[in-house]
Amino acid sequence: MTAPIAVLTGASSGIGAAVLHRLREAGYECLVVGLTEPAGAEFVRHDLSDPDDAALAAAAVRRRLDERGRAAALLVNNAGGARPVAAADLDAERVGRDVTLNLTAPMLLCAAVLPGMRAAGGGAIVNVASTAGRTGVAYLPTYSAAKAGLIAYTQSLAAECAGAGIHANCVCPGAVDTGSAREGRSELSRRHGLDPGAYQQGMAGRTGLGRLLTAAEVADVVLWLGTAAGRAVNGQAVNVCGTLTME
Numbered sequence: 001m002t003a004p005i006a007v008l009t010g011a012s013s014g015i016g017a018a019v020l021h022r023l024r025e026a027g028y029e030c031l032v033v034g035l036t037e038p039a040g041a042e043f044v045r046h047d048l049s050d051p052d053d054a055a056l057a058a059a060a061v062r063r064r065l066d067e068r069g070r071a072a073a074l075l076v077n078n079a080g081g082a083r084p085v086a087a088a089d090l091d092a093e094r095v096g097r098d099v100t101l102n103l104t105a106p107m108l109l110c111a112a113v114l115p116g117m118r119a120a121g122g123g124a125i126v127n128v129a130s131t132a133g134r135t136g137v138a139y140l141p142t143y144s145a146a147k148a149g150l151i152a153y154t155q156s157l158a159a160e161c162a163g164a165g166i167h168a169n170c171v172c173p174g175a176v177d178t179g180s181a182r183e184g185r186s187e188l189s190r191r192h193g194l195d196p197g198a199y200q201q202g203m204a205g206r207t208g209l210g211r212l213l214t215a216a217e218v219a220d221v222v223l224w225l226g227t228a229a230g231r232a233v234n235g236q237a238v239n240v241c242g243t244l245t246m247e
Contacts, residue, residue, distance in 0.1 A: 003029040006226070007061055007072045007113060009048060009105070010079025012036035014178035015128065018219035019076055026223060031064060031072075033057050033109070034079055048079050049101035058108035062116075071116030071123060074226040077106035077150075078128045081180055082143035084187045095142055102146035107153060110168075114161070122165025124226040127154050128218075129237060131174030131245050139191050147172075151237045158235030167234040169225045174241030175203045177212035207242030 006028040010016040012035075020038055023030050030041040037043040044064065046057035065072060082098040106127050117123030132140055133147025151170050158168040175181075182200070189199035204212045218240045224230045225238065239245060 002070075003027050004073035005029050005031060005065070005068070005070060006074040006076065007031045007033065007065075007109065008041075008076045008078060009033045009109065011038045011041065014180055015173060015176065015215045015218050015222075016078040018215035019078060019222050022216075022219045022223045023074075023076075026227070028074065031061065033061060048105040049097040051096065051100050051104065054100055054105040054108055057105065058112040061109060062112040065113070065116055071120035072113040073120075073123055075109060075113045075123070075125045076128070076222060076226065077109055077126070078222075079105065080128060080130075080143075080147075081184075082140060082146075084139040084184065084191055085141065086139060086191075087141045090141065098142035099146045099149075102143060103149045103153070106150060110157060114166070117166050118161075118164045122167075124230070125154070125157065125166065125168040126222050126226045127151075127168070127170045128222070129154075129170040129172045131172050131239060131241050133170075134172060134237065134239070134245055134247050137188075139188055154237070155235045162234055167225075167231055169230070169233055169235065170237040171218060171222050171225065172237050172239045172241070173213070173218045174239065174244045175207050175212050176215060176218060176240075178215050203244075206244050208244075209242045213240065213242060 006023045011020040011032045032041045033044045044060045047053040080102045129150045130147040132144045136144035154170045186196040189196040
């Protein structure tokens with residue numbers, strides 16, 4: 001039996017690495033897009049925060065799939081992030097790169113896989129957004145805005161493609177224990193004039209679990225939404241954050 005193809009962005013660490021691990025366990029053939037090559041997966045190196053390179057990445061993915069004569073069964077747009085910044089300190093370059101990484105690149109990659117999914121009779125798309133896209137976070141203006149846009153885009157995509165057997169959803173992680181998230185929370189705590197350790201503990205307390213979530217817990221939800229088991233869930237933004245937010 002031929003293994004289904006999954007396209008995944010940003011798989012070198014954190015949530016992306018956990019998703020890649022789950023995909024391998026589930027028997028997917030993985031095509032990874034990003035800057036750092038993970039072991040054991042076909043890799044396309046592109047900077048998804050650069051507008052021109054993001055377009056080249058989407059074209060490369062479509063070309064790789066066309067060369068196989070196959071469609072992606074699953075697309076996971078995981079690559080994302082932004083450093084904290086005051087709204088008054090934004091400039092056009094910073095806005096452009098942050099929005100490209102967190103919104104434009106996912107839309108371009110969706111456009112790359114959709115024709116094949118339609119021809120194959122279906123597929124799944126999981127866009128990794130954030131709880132910051134549900135409720136904006138101070139000092140994360142571009143990230144909050146782009147992730148909110150990604151949620152709205154995913155809802156539009158689901159409404160358009162449901163009749164073609166394609167289901168599209170967002171996962172909205174919050175309070176996850178990854179290296180990049182820890183760095184971000186440390187910087188946010190300093191901007192708020194708070195002790196970084198106390199800030200991290202306070203975030204863990206707000207999950208209702210007494211701890212931060214793990215990347216593996218987010219990956220489990222991504223994989224469920226990306227398979228036939230999650231087909232009845234479409235156009236949703238699923239929080240994976242304990243009780244941090246319940247919107």
